Amino acid sequence: MSNKVNFRRLIAGLGLCGILATVALLVQSCSTVDRSVVTPPVIEGANFVGDKVCIDCHPKITRAFPASPHSRLHLESVKAAGQHGCESCHGPASKHVAIGGAGREKFITNPGKDPAACYECHQDINAEFHLPQHHPVTEGKMNCVQCHDPHGLDIMKPARGFAMSRLNESCGECHREQTRPFVFEHAAMREGCITCHNPHGSINAKLLTIRDSNLCLRCHAQTRRPDAGAALFIGNVEHTGYVRYGTCWTSGCHSSIHGSNTQPYYFY
Numbered sequence: 158m159s160n161k162v163n164f165r166r167l168i169a170g171l172g173l174c175g176i177l178a179t180v181a182l183l184v185q186s187c188s189t190v191d192r193s194v195v196t197p198p199v200i201e202g203a204n205f206v207g208d209k210v211c212i213d214c215h216p217k218i219t220r221a222f223p224a225s226p227h228s229r230l231h232l233e234s235v236k237a238a239g240q241h242g243c244e245s246c247h248g249p250a251s252k253h254v255a256i257g258g259a260g261r262e263k264f265i266t267n268p269g270k271d272p273a274a275c276y277e278c279h280q281d282i283n284a285e286f287h288l289p290q291h292h293p294v295t296e297g298k299m300n301c302v303q304c305h306d307p308h309g310l311d312i313m314k315p316a317r318g319f320a321m322s323r324l325n326e327s328c329g330e331c332h333r334e335q336t337r338p339f340v341f342e343h344a345a346m347r348e349g350c351i352t353c354h355n356p357h358g359s360i361n362a363k364l365l366t367i368r369d370s371n372l373c374l375r376c377h378a379q380t381r382r383p384d385a386g387a388a389l390f391i392g393n394v395e396h397t398g399y400v401r402y403g404t405c406w407t408s409g410c411h412s413s414i415h416g417s418n419t420q421p422y423y424f425y
Contacts, residue, residue: 198248291358339416
């Protein structure tokens with residue numbers, strides 16, 4: 158009998174150890190993401206020199222870069238110490254270093270000007286930029302760095318420009334009219350622009366995640382009242398005669414959907 162009890166305890170102990178090991182592995186994998194760049198940018202005739210060489214001319218960037226998720230990139234094809242991060246995205250830098258950094262765009266790849274290096278890892282984002290409605294990054298009228306800081310701790314924020322106080326406010330750099338302060342602010346604005354918009358691309362107009370009134374109804378529930386027959390209510394207001402006209406803003410009702418200085422229901 159005691160042998161059976163000991164055996165059960167052994168099995169339970171091994172199971173607990175397995176669970177703890179799995180949790181530890183998940184935590185470790187999330188905190189130490191390590192991605193290989195299989196095909197780094199090509200600079201004809203140039204060789205890889207390693208990150209430490211970059212420090213001499215780019216101290217400000219290299220000081221913050223170790224905290225960036227991009228610093229965990231490494232080159233799978235280059236088996237040498239220090240071949241991490243910088244040249245994974247910018248290409249081999251020997252020619253760039255030899256001329257003292259002059260002619261920056263001639264002997265180094267700048268993902269800020271050409272998103273091809275970014276697309277090497279972010280292929281899902283590349284696909285979104287080819288949807289019918291998208292920010293013109295692929296066309297060369299915008300670049301990834303305008304919205305993201307590739308070297309900083311927070312990649313979601315740009316390295317310069319509009320002061321950001323919350324996620325997704327980088328949109329305010331260009332869309333100041335929509336993100337300016339309002340007396341009556343749409344509560345969705347506090348959650349960030351991506352609550353309603355896909356910033357990279359969408360099949361819907363204005364980069365909306367959903368094209369019709371169902372976008373609003375995710376937060377503003379449409380209900381019926383037992384005492385009101387077939388009438389539809391959103392909040393305490395009957396909307397039976399309104400919902401047939403389209404979305405909440407194109408119907409001519411809540412046209413100032415981002416916020417209003419005079420009207421709490423965003424009519425104007």
